[in-house]
């Protein structure tokens with residue numbers, strides 16, 4: 001069933017574990033992406049959309065109040081404001097790139113998976129902009145939980161395809177989307193939402209999101225006169241983290257820290273922590289690539305839990321597995337309770353309502369603050385804004401809106 005190649009590896013991770021019927025689609029995407037990358041006309045068009053539609057470059061903002069509150073001004077905390085992107089998170093930057101790539105390949109239809117609906121909305125937005133038809137695969141459990149996003153996608157002209165198989169959530173939506181793609185590849189491009197899936201997607205999505213790191217590197221040099229001591233990002237599939245890390249990987253003095261969703265803690269399986277050792281986190285294949293995957297004793301994909309929908313996935317991008325094993329990046333986690341406390345602190349201290357996903361990265365900084373050296377500089381990738389999360393936060397705090 002699965003075909004193993006050495007292509008698209010990050011150390012021992014990644015690869016192209018896909019059924020024979022899917023291989024032609026993956027080879028075509030790989031080949032076309034190489035040409036797209038080197039095509040001046042299409043790259044100029046991408047840059048134009050990023051500037052005039054997406055809202056790039058996003059700002060780098062020094063959170064002085066937060067720095068005072070947490071360290072008395074000993075350390076400087078900067079926020080890379082991905083929350084200011086059109087549609088409210090970094091995801092649109094990848095969706096626009098993939099939609100242009102699809103157009104470059106002469107395809108008229110975009111498909112994508114979505115869990116909470118964020119990537120579905122971003123893809124539907126890009127499809128509307130470029131006049132493409134769009135089908136978003138979404139588990140029926142998620143559709144019920146995320147009704148406003150289903151409505152948003154419909155408003156944007158996309159069709160939401162209900163997925164009723166398995167647990168009826170994100171994992172099943174990816175399976176269905178891949179199945180559709182094997183039959184429709186002639187006119188359809190599959191826009192993966194994170195640095196996941198078979199080669200070439202972890203590379204394509206990383207490239208599109210690497211603009212976060214490029215902007216940030218130039219901005220921090222200008223603002224602080226040097227590179228930061230540490231760069232922090234939350235990790236679901238891992239695209240906002242890889243996007244900002246990528247510009248600093250060669251700078252060995254810049255510590256890179258990924259923060260996963262600790263949910264209700266590491267005792268039990270109510271979390272989505274793949275890179276801190278636990279009985280559930282093991283290397284394995286999920287959705288076409290070899291990486292760390294949460295699984296039970298018999299190798300079944302384990303269910304996950306997080307207060308933030310965007311970090312709630314059993315697998316993790318293969319490049320993160322490699323950065324973890326090679327020691328270049330460190331990975332830790334924040335619990336639901338810590339993330340919600342960080343959410344509240346950022347609201348109060350800075351007047352910024354962060355996404356619950358991004359709040360995990362802020363929670364790490366709160367925990368780390370007493371240990372930060374005098375004069376140190378830390379950058380947090382604020383991957384998205386939290387307007388979408390106010391119901392979840394109210395529910396978590398036992399309040400009603």
Ligand SMILES: *Cc1c(COP(=O)(O)O)cnc(C)c1O
Nearest residue numbers: 194236237238239240310357384
């Ligand atoms: C989807 C999402 C994430 C998680 O995805 P990554 O690929 O890990 O970046 C993080 N933050 C926000 C705001 C999201 O919408």
